[in-house]
Amino acid sequence: MASKSQDGTRAEGIALPVSVDKSLPTPLPDQLTQELRRLISEGTLRPGDAVPSSRRLAKHLGISRGSVETAYAQLVVEGFLITAERSATRINPDLPAASTPVRPKNRIPDSPRRRLRNYVDLRPGFGGDDPLREPAFRRAWRDSLDLDPGPIDPLGQPRARWAIADYLRLTRGMAVDPDEIILTSGSRDGLRLLLSVGVSGSIAVENPGFPGLRQAMSNHHLVPLDTADSSPAPADVGAAVVTPNHQFPHGTPMPVDQRARLLDWAARGDAILIEDDYDSEARFTRTVLPTLFDLASTTGSSAQVVHIGTFSTLLTSAVSTGYVIARGPISEQLMSMRTALGPAFSPILQMAIASYLGSGGLRRRISRGRRRLRAAEEVVAEVGPIPGLVHDGRTLVIETSQAQAASLLRDLADRGILVASLARGWTGDDEVRHGLVIAHSNVEAPVLREALGEVKTLLSRIQS
Incomplete structure (x- = not known):
């Protein structure tokens, strides 16, 4: 889901047109860091200006406070922001002032923007629970x-x-x-x-x-x-x-x-x-x-x-x-x-x-991942036979024709389910195999059960 600032965020009388998008692969702290750098370079934020508190900005954007704190910490290291005890975080007053930007008038969109869905990410290397919500982290x-x-x-x-x-x-x-x-x-x-x-x-x-x-x-x-x-x-x-x-x-x-x-x-x-x-x-x-x-x-x-x-x-x-x-x-x-x-x-x-x-936080997180994998294995057994499924390791592989793979990837994405393409693992065009690769331990059992049900339904439809 994209979190957009339409009217601007107020900080000491300054409007901040800040925008982050949760559907992008770029981490939210990196997106926010880029946005604040842009506002400083454009002159929207000037030397000595206060920025919103991390709690306030996080609530406005609908993201975790930890993401905002990470972005602020990075900008402090880079010299864009300064902090002081019992005082607001501010733009470094020693930065050279940017020239006053020419701001175009806000354009009202022709039609309401579509809200991006929350995806179930079953691609290898993605998914998992957000560490920013984990008490230990x-x-x-x-x-x-x-x-x-x-x-x-x-x-x-x-x-x-x-x-x-x-x-x-x-x-x-x-x-x-x-x-x-x-x-x-x-x-x-x-x-x-x-x-x-x-x-x-x-x-x-x-x-x-x-x-x-x-x-x-x-x-x-x-x-x-x-x-x-x-x-x-x-x-x-x-x-x-x-x-x-x-x-x-x-x-x-x-x-x-x-x-x-x-x-x-x-x-x-x-x-x-x-x-x-x-x-x-x-x-x-x-x-x-x-x-x-x-x-x-x-x-x-x-x-x-x-x-x-x-x-x-x-x-x-x-x-x-x-x-x-x-x-x-x-x-x-x-x-x-x-x-x-x-x-x-x-x-x-x-x-x-x-x-x-x-503190052992990461080892405990790995243990939770092991439990999630065991639960995922049980779900795969419950779901029953899936046409073309080969389950020999940490991922589920479903082999199909090239056309079927393209159709499945597209239709699953339309339903908010992201899986990987089997063909992406090959270098060159020789002996390429097509299908889906699913990291089934990325999500909790109820979510996986529903996602695999969608996969079975779509497979039955295209193979009938």
Whole structure:
């Protein structure tokens, strides 16, 4: 649902035409940050002006107070806003004043704008419950406002890096030095950081493979990679992106012997292995397998592995946070680039993440996700046979013809149900399969039951 400010938000006599849209993939705090930057640059907000309180603006826009506080905190770090105890948050009075903008008259729309529906998001990598409504995360956020983050470290605040290292040790068995961790605003940001330091040649991607990171590689030549093939990498391949914990499309983990062969493949071809640790929470439901990063260290492999992790899958894209771990020369290059670019996200949010991890909040959230997955499995069994369904892992895969897949995706979206396209997992046009990919543990059981009922109805209709 879009939250629009039509008449403006009042703050110290200033009208703020602020607009955020919940249906967009951009996190709400990022949208609000962009809107406030725009108002400052246009001169709508001038140096010294007060902005609305976080509570007041959140109520007006119909969003959580935490989203507004996150946006304000980011603008404080950037120098656009200043805060003082017992005083309103204001535009930095030292900012240069913008020229008075020429404001066009408001145009009355020809017809009422359609209110966007709330969608049931069953796409892998999306959905899940909003952390901003979770008491433990809100408490961590409030606590972070009372903590002094200390000098800003562009690689990540020390407390956050220590908390992540401890989390990986306790939950993944990874022995990582906090100094090896570089904070990012998510897995795509981590990949862009790596590509910015220079990856020569083509990039190999699993075929089929999880399409999540491919958008960040649109300017690079991608070649298909068969992870079960042990033949040497082509001479022009400089890196390979793999998701060992979530093999597309079923979400199954890559076996350890195949991981070992992949390390050997990369070492012989002198290719960087970029390990996207997407869906790492799935490791809590089956035997824990070593990461490629750890496996390279324990086996003495000469393969160069860069480990990319994210909390965005667990905390939703509303909290875009992640990390990169590397060793050797590539680590030094990544740290130099991150230092030049500055912090990936607000130090205050970093402190909140550190508090949340330290309190065990994320581990409890993962436990809730496990319970939701068990409930989802029961719903799938209750719903009964679904034509074309293959259920071998963390996701439901329904294979159809190309025309049927296009029709299903469109009709389900019209009913407010978002699912993923199976065909998006293929690189190139060879042997592409069509259908739907459904992350059935994204929602609670009653919602899933209704959504799968719609899927069955539509499938029966198009196949009759």
